[in-house]
Amino acid sequence: MKRNIMRTVSAAALSTVGLIGIGAATADATTATPDVPHAAADDSAAPAEVGLAAAKFYFFKDDDRHGGYAYVTGSDRDLRNNRWLSGPHKGRTIDNGTSSVNNTTSHFVVLSDHPGSCVGPHYYSNAHSSDNDLSNNGFDNKASCVTFR
Known part of the structure; x- marks a missing residue:
């Protein structure tokens, strides 16, 4: 009996999620959210994303x-293998090349200067924060390692 009740409740919950779209993720470069800027004509900003x-x-x-x-x-202990996804430096390593950041996660994130170690x-x-100029923190073009906590 308990199993049947749980199956019914689970099925109802899944149906509700499907109807209202919870968990659906879409990408649209022309629409912005408060956390992520919209993509400019030169595709230099991150695409807006939902969910x-x-x-x-x-x-x-x-x-x-x-x-x-x-x-x-x-977390990624070595950013030398990560590449810019857009802009004039597309395809080049992001290691020691970051000047601003946007944290849309619920994690505290630490950037470090030396890859690996x-x-x-x-x-x-901080979670859900951004910094438009890392030079005011003495960390412009120094990110080589990222740790989520």
């Missing part, structure tokens, strides 16, 4: 979240 897909830590080549972007969804100077990003 679970927005839980990313974005790196931007230039101040004010411009010049190209890249992102991670979890993640030691040296650090930059701290």
Whole structure:
């Protein structure tokens, strides 16, 4: 009896999720959310995203979240293998090239200066925050390691 009740409740919950679209993720470069800027004509800003897909830590080549972007969804101890996804530096490594960031995750994120060991100077990003100029923190063009906590 308990199993039948649980199956019924689970089926109702799944039906409700499907009807109202909870958990659906879409990408549209022409629409912006408060956390992620819209893509400019030169595709230098991150695309707007909705729902679970927005839980990313974005790196931007230039101040004010411009010049190209890249992102991670979890810790990465060596950013030398990550590439800019847009902008004039598309395809080049993001290592030591980040000037602004946008944290759309619910995690505290730490950027470090040295790949692999993640030691040296650090930059701290609170969950759901952004920084349009890392030079005011002494961390412009220094990110080589990212740790989610």
